[in-house]
Amino acid sequence: MPRFIGAMAKEIERKFLVKGPEWRSLVEDRIRIRQFYLAANTGRSVRLRIANGEMATLTLKFGSRGRERDEFEYQVPLAEAEEMAEFAIGRVIEKTRHHVSHRGRLYEIDVFGGELSGLVIAELETPEDVPASELPAWLGQEVTGDARYYNASLALSDVPEAVA
Amino acid sequence: MPRFIGAMAKEIERKFLVKGPEWRSLVEDRIRIRQFYLAANTGRSVRLRIANGEMATLTLKFGSRGRERDEFEYQVPLAEAEEMAEFAIGRVIEKTRHHVSHRGRLYEIDVFGGELSGLVIAELETPEDVPASELPAWLGQEVTGDARYYNASLALSDVPEAVA
Numbered sequence: 229m230p231r232f233i234g235a236m237a238k239e240i241e242r243k244f245l246v247k248g249p250e251w252r253s254l255v256e257d258r259i260r261i262r263q264f265y266l267a268a269n270t271g272r273s274v275r276l277r278i279a280n281g282e283m284a285t286l287t288l289k290f291g292s293r294g295r296e297r298d299e300f301e302y303q304v305p306l307a308e309a310e311e312m313a314e315f316a317i318g319r320v321i322e323k324t325r326h327h328v329s330h331r332g333r334l335y336e337i338d339v340f341g342g343e344l345s346g347l348v349i350a351e352l353e354t355p356e357d358v359p360a361s362e363l364p365a366w367l368g369q370e371v372t373g374d375a376r377y378y379n380a381s382l383a384l385s386d387v388p389e390a391v392a
Numbered sequence: 393m394p395r396f397i398g399a400m401a402k403e404i405e406r407k408f409l410v411k412g413p414e415w416r417s418l419v420e421d422r423i424r425i426r427q428f429y430l431a432a433n434t435g436r437s438v439r440l441r442i443a444n445g446e447m448a449t450l451t452l453k454f455g456s457r458g459r460e461r462d463e464f465e466y467q468v469p470l471a472e473a474e475e476m477a478e479f480a481i482g483r484v485i486e487k488t489r490h491h492v493s494h495r496g497r498l499y500e501i502d503v504f505g506g507e508l509s510g511l512v513i514a515e516l517e518t519p520e521d522v523p524a525s526e527l528p529a530w531l532g533q534e535v536t537g538d539a540r541y542y543n544a545s546l547a548l549s550d551v552p553e554a555v556a
Contacts, residue, residue, distance in 0.1 A: 266452060267431035267438055272479060274431055274438055274452075286450075286466070288430060288438075290479040300476065302450070302466055312464065315436060315454040 240355055243377055246348040247368035251337055257327040261338075264316035268380045275379070276309050284309030318384035319343060330364040343387055349377060404519055407541055410512040411532035415501055421491040425502075428480035432544045439543070440473050448473030482548035483507060494528040507551055513541060 260280050267274040275287045284304045291297040313320055322341040327334060333354060340347040350367055352358065371377045376388045423443050431438040439451045448468045455461040477484060486505040491498060497518060504511040514531055516522065535541045540552045 266454075267433065267436060269431065269433075272431060288476070290430075290476070298475075298479070300468070300472055302468060304464070304466060308464055311462075312452070312454070315462070 240353060242352045242354070242358075242370065242372045243374075244350045244352070244363075244370050244372075245368040246337060246350050246366060248366040250366045251326070251328050251335070251350075251364070254328045254330070255326045255337075256329060259325045261323050261325055262313075262320060263323075263379075263383075264313055264320040265318060265380060265383050266312060266315060268317055268384060273380050276304070276312055278306065278309055282306065316383075319382075321379075321383055328364075331362055333358065335364070340382075344382060347382075347388065404517060406516045406518070406522075406534065406536045407538075408514045408516070408527075408534050408536075409532040410501060410514050410530060412530040414530045415490070415492050415499070415514075415528070418492045418494070419490045419501075420493060423489045425487050425489055426477075426484060427487075427543075427547075428477055428484040429482060429544060429547050430476060430479060432481055432548060437544050440468070440476055442470065442473055446470065480547075485543075485547055492528075495526055497522065499528070504546070508546060511546075511552065 261277055262281075263275060263277040265273060265275050271291060273287075273289050275289070276284060277287065278284045284306050286302045286304050286309075288300045289297050290299075319342070321344065323338045323344075324341070326337040326339065328337055328350075329335070333352060336351045336353075338347075338349045338351070340349075349371070352363075375381055376385070382388070424445065425441055425443055426445075427439060427441040429437060429439050435455060437451075437453045439453070440448060441451065442448045448470050450466045450468050450473075452464045453461050454463075483506070485508065487502045487508075488505070490501040490503065492501055492514075493499070497516060500515045500517075502511075502513045502515070504513075513535070516527075539545055540549070546552070
């Protein structure tokens with residue numbers, strides 16, 4: 229009999245470029261991520277993410293690309309995920325995600341590889357409005373809402389200036 | 393911990409309009425289906441199907457729309473599937489699928505409701521090349537490869553002439 233899993237979450241997310249290496253001594257965890265899009269249209273996307281070469285997650289996102297979206301996640305068998313890479317739209321993104329805590333808040337710092345080498349983006353997911361004074365010093369320019377840094381853009385568009 | 397399920401199949405499928413009611417006495421099983429598309433582009437589609445109001449299946453199809461496609465299926469929680477109906481592209485299709493056997497082959501006969509009432513389509517999924525003489529008499533015109541009768545077209549396009 230089929231089994232199912234699922235999770236649904238509202239996402240409130242801020243994104244920043246990262247300007248220094250000081251965060252590196254604070255890394256608590258790292259995950260190798262390989263991800264690609266199977267569909268990407270205005271207001272919706274279907275993404276496959278393979279973590280540490282061992283777990284594959286299919287994520288469907290709907291709604292406006294601002295700070296809040298409907299998101300549905302399902303585990304899929306690794307072999308099938310690998311097979312679907314053949315149907316990727318745009319590039320397959322390779323990045324290492326680092327977990328860093330600052331003032332009790334989790335920052336996910338993505339260090340991109342391949343064509344996007346040189347790009348480092350920090351994400352802060354929080355329901356609060358965090359004042360600038362409480363942000364870590366190694367954060368650079370905030371790029372929340374900047375379409376060039378959407379995950380889908382990084383897969384589908386030209387390499388952003390921060391890298392090129 | 394998340395659990396996963398999955399299945400992958402190559403599909404070889406013929407489609408026919410149905411011209412008479414003679415198949416009705418042969419029905420072995422029926423399933424109420426409600427389905428909609430979450431993404432549909434050339435060479436790929438993402439569909440959610442809710443069967444008998446109790447089981448929801450997400451299907452990703454890739455490849456050319458001819459007789460053979462790569463297909464990946466995953467169960468999703470019913471409540472999440474219902475929620476995703478809000479994000480349907482085009483119409484939500486309502487149909488009752490009937491299973492009928494003829495000469496040892498399974499025919500799936502879809503009787504559409506709603507806007508598509510009047511449309512009845514039979515599907516035969518088989519690796520063999522079945523000669524016309526072995527097809528049941530209640531089959532009408534073959535519409536295999538006719539874009540108007542693709543599942544995605546029925547959801548996304550104008551109602552076909554056979555109905556309108």
